[in-house]
Amino acid sequence: MSTTLTAAPPADVFDAERIRAEFPILQQQVNEHGLVYLDNAASTQKPRRVLEALDRYYRVDNANVHRGIHELSRRATDAYENARVRVASFFGITDPAELIWTRGTTEGLNLIASSWGMANLGPGDEILLSVMEHHSNLVPWQIVAGRTGARLRFLEIDEQQRLDLSGLDELLTERTRLVSLGHVSNALGTINPVQEIAARAHAVGALMVVDGAQSAPHLPVDVQALGCDFFAFSGHKMCGPTGIGGLWGRRELLEAMPPFLGGGDMIHHVELEHSTYAAIPNKFEAGTPAIAGVVGLGAAVDFLAEIGPDAIQAHEKYLLGYALEQLRAIPELRVFGPEELAERSGVISFTLADIHPHDLATILDAEGVAIRAGHHCTQPLMRHLGVGSTARASFYLYNTTDDVDRLVEALQRARTLFGF
Amino acid sequence: MQLESLYQQVIIQHYRHPHNRGTLEAPDAEVHLHNPTCGDEITLQLQVRDGNIADVRFSGHGCSISQASASMMTRQLKGKPLAEADALAARFTEMMHGNPEAATDRKLGELRALAGVSRFPVRIRCALLAWNALSEAEKQVRGGAGESKAAG
Numbered sequence: 001m002s003t004t005l006t007a008a009p010p011a012d013v014f015d016a017e018r019i020r021a022e023f024p025i026l027q028q029q030v031n032e033h034g035l036v037y038l039d040n041a042a043s044t045q046k047p048r049r050v051l052e053a054l055d056r057y058y059r060v061d062n063a064n065v066h067r068g069i070h071e072l073s074r075r076a077t078d079a080y081e082n083a084r085v086r087v088a089s090f091f092g093i094t095d096p097a098e099l100i101w102t103r104g105t106t107e108g109l110n111l112i113a114s115s116w117g118m119a120n121l122g123p124g125d126e127i128l129l130s131v132m133e134h135h136s137n138l139v140p141w142q143i144v145a146g147r148t149g150a151r152l153r154f155l156e157i158d159e160q161q162r163l164d165l166s167g168l169d170e171l172l173t174e175r176t177r178l179v180s181l182g183h184v185s186n187a188l189g190t191i192n193p194v195q196e197i198a199a200r201a202h203a204v205g206a207l208m209v210v211d212g213a214q215s216a217p218h219l220p221v222d223v224q225a226l227g228c229d230f231f232a233f234s235g236h237k238m239c240g241p242t243g244i245g246g247l248w249g250r251r252e253l254l255e256a257m258p259p260f261l262g263g264g265d266m267i268h269h270v271e272l273e274h275s276t277y278a279a280i281p282n283k284f285e286a287g288t289p290a291i292a293g294v295v296g297l298g299a300a301v302d303f304l305a306e307i308g309p310d311a312i313q314a315h316e317k318y319l320l321g322y323a324l325e326q327l328r329a330i331p332e333l334r335v336f337g338p339e340e341l342a343e344r345s346g347v348i349s350f351t352l353a354d355i356h357p358h359d360l361a362t363i364l365d366a367e368g369v370a371i372r373a374g375h376h377c378t379q380p381l382m383r384h385l386g387v388g389s390t391a392r393a394s395f396y397l398y399n400t401t402d403d404v405d406r407l408v409e410a411l412q413r414a415r416t417l418f419g420f
Numbered sequence: 421m422q423l424e425s426l427y428q429q430v431i432i433q434h435y436r437h438p439h440n441r442g443t444l445e446a447p448d449a450e451v452h453l454h455n456p457t458c459g460d461e462i463t464l465q466l467q468v469r470d471g472n473i474a475d476v477r478f479s480g481h482g483c484s485i486s487q488a489s490a491s492m493m494t495r496q497l498k499g500k501p502l503a504e505a506d507a508l509a510a511r512f513t514e515m516m517h518g519n520p521e522a523a524t525d526r527k528l529g530e531l532r533a534l535a536g537v538s539r540f541p542v543r544i545r546c547a548l549l550a551w552n553a554l555s556e557a558e559k560q561v562r563g564g565a566g567e568s569k570a571a572g
Contacts, residue, residue: 354436356483358458359427362543366423375459388459388481417427 009375014315019307020398022047028243033368036403041186041214041347041394042372043236046300047127053299057292064288068267080291083298090301091231092222093248098283100247100254101294105213106136108232108247109180111284112209113140115257121177123149128171128179128206130155130163131384136185136378138209141180149178157384160338161188176206183215183226187376187392188337189320191219198227202281207253213237218316218345220309223248235293240300244293247284254280262285304397312397316346319395323348323404327355330411331420336390346382346395349376352411353417357391363417369403426543427484435484436468440494442477449560451553453478460546464553468561473497473505478553483546485537490550492531502558509551516544517562 012208020026028035037045057079063072066078081096088096102108107397117140121127127141131154145152153171154349156164163181172179179201184191198208208228217238224232230253231307235244249257257268259277263286268276277283304312321341327333332353338344357373364371372392375382382388393407447465454461460482467475477493481487493512497505512531515522516538522528523535537547 219437356435358460358483358543358546359485362426362540363423374457379459382459388461417423418432419429 005107005210005285014311014318014397015361016315016398016400020400022303023398024048024051025406026398030368031366033406034050036369036406038393038395038399038407039370039372040217040396040399041237041376041392043241043242044217045397045398046239046241046296047303049303050241050299052298054241054292054296055294062292065291066282076118076291078293079298080189080289083196083294083301085130086298086305087246087301088248089246090218090305091233092224094224095251097252097280100249100281101289102232102247103112103243103290104234104236104245105211105232106140106234108211108230108245109137109209109211110140111247111260112180112230112232112249113144115260116178116207116253117141117150118147119258121145121148121150124175125150125177126153126173126175127151128153128155128176128201130157130192132157132163132179132185132188132190132378132381133180133182134211134213135379136213136224137180137182138380155181157190157381160343161185161336161341161385162190162338163192163197165193165197166352168197170417172200172204174204176201176204178207178209180209180211182211182213184218184347185337185381186347187378187381187390188349189344189394190337190346191215191343193240194288195226198229203228214345214347217304218309219313229253235300238297238300239303240297241290241293244290244297246297251280259286260284263287265289279352307397315397316395316399317341319399319401319404320344320348321345322401323393323395323407326404326408327411330408330415333411336385347388347392348394349392351390352414353385353413353418353420357389359418360391360414363414364407364410367406367413369407369410371407422536422539426540428533428536430530430533431468431484431488434491438478438487438491438513439478440491441479443479444475444477447477449557451554451556451560453549453553455482455545455549456484458473458546460549462490462549462553463485464557466554466557466561468502472499472501474499475553478550482549483543485534485543485546486549489531489534489547492529492534493554496529496531497554502561504543505554505558512551513548516547535536543564 025045061075063076065077085096088099158164194210201208209230210228212231212233216233231248236242266286334351336349362374374389444465448468451465452463462480464475478490518538
């Protein structure tokens with residue numbers, strides 16, 4: 001097996017084995033094999049310190065936030081608001097009040113569609129998306145378009161599954177009110193030039209929303225540098241707990257937007273017939289929030305910040321280069337997405353001969369290798385590619401070249417079982 | 421886990437060369453089922469004469485388990501009375517739920533090759549997709565008293 005790395009960055013100085021040791025879940029056997037977890041685009045594992053932060057929060061500090069006079073409530077509130085400051089800083093957000101806690105990217109995008117969309121869109125207005133969007137950056141806009149009479153338009157993709165920007169001038173007009181695009185495609189790994197598109201959106205007076213579910217965990221992200229107006233992300237895809245994520249938006253936009261959900265903690269003054277609302281971020285955080293989730297996400301971001309997003313990205317790029325070279329040596333294996341490493345994140349979507357992706361996933365699972373098979377919540381993209389589904393291996397900071405070798409061995413096993 | 425028991429030659433043979441794949445011109449029942457979690461799709465058509473399944477076809481796409489199950493099922497259904505088809509479906513479902521007697525029941529014929537699926541819980545619904553379509557198609561036949569229904 002060749003291990004020459006012509007396409008990969010020079011050297012992998014990253015100590016993935018040491019990082020791997022921080023993740024208790026990765027130490028287990030699955031189907032009598034050491035677990036190789038390659039489903040990170042779906043959800044990531046949690047390091048010990050995130051588990052300990054959750055445990056400590058519930059054992060020692062648990063109480064409701066922003067309400068109590070007592071000691072535990074003060075501690076819970078401090079932990080909750082302190083995490084906001086740290087997570088904001090991680091994404092280059094200078095004003096932490098611009099960071100709203102959500103359940104995840106899906107809720108963040110729904111918040112914009114529902115709150116901003118219902119208040120600002122009408123017949124004749126256009127929303128620009130692309131054919132590679134995750135359902136969560138598609139369905140909320142379909143709903144708001146249906147209610148307001150706005151029209152959805154779509155950027156196409158080229159033969160390497162990159163956004164085809166040749167149609168941008170035609171699609172982006174004075175009718176465009178908002179552009180919403182994935183920063184990194186969950187199904188293909190394509191990194192989209194959202195910075196360039198944000199500038200062009202602003203030039204026609206449109207807002208730019210970035211679905212950061214697949215970029216926040218893997219690339220250095222500075223929302224100011226991206227030049228977008230909103231950025232949504234999920235905690236569980238970046239070593240944090242499920243049920244927590246964030247939405248960043250520019251202060252003047254958030255302040256002008258109506259509330260998304262009504263309830264406790266988002267109000268300023270309540271009468272029987274009407275209310276006034278709290279300032280941001282509380283205006284968008286009705287009800288008791290996912291306090292433990294926020295605490296856990298804070299610990300996850302501390303962990304990622306110590307290692308460094310640049311180092312994480314370089315490690316994943318190294319694995320990607322190594323994996324692509326190994327996979328392309330397998331006969332009849334088709335890899336989707338851009339050819340240039342610089343244009344892709346650590347996601348590899350592929351098909352192997354006539355073996356259905358679900359069969360591949362079952363065979364790999366029996367070998368202890370966890371991948372995703374299916375449409376990846378991108379049914380329009382799959383139709384565009386002319387496939388019902390693909391197999392997808394996706395990396396994170398704790399994966400190693402040994403994991404890639406195990407993936408390749410398991411794929412060889414699949415070929416044998418199917419008579420190749 | 422025993423992959424060899426799951427991916428037997430006969431299953432891969434049916435996957436690559438399915439029987440009764442295609443469409444009927446005037447089906448008495450037509451059912452389209454879609455599994456939104458995995459994307460598998462099947463369209464099953466039945467032609468019924470005097471309470472017997474005179475002809476059957478399927479189309480769509482899916483994994484080897486769902487396609488082999490559909491292929492084997494259609495092969496066994498041809499010429500069978502609807503009541504016998506029901507009994508076969510019930511027995512097959514028992515086998516999927518791990519019943520060892522069902523897994524050796526000669527009535528199931530080559531469908532017994534799919535017995536190994538019962539040890540892969542997330543794949544059972546793949547094997548049952550065609551049978552769920554059969555159940556819906558039979559409801560159409562009984563509801564319509566065997567009259568020809570417009571396709572779609």
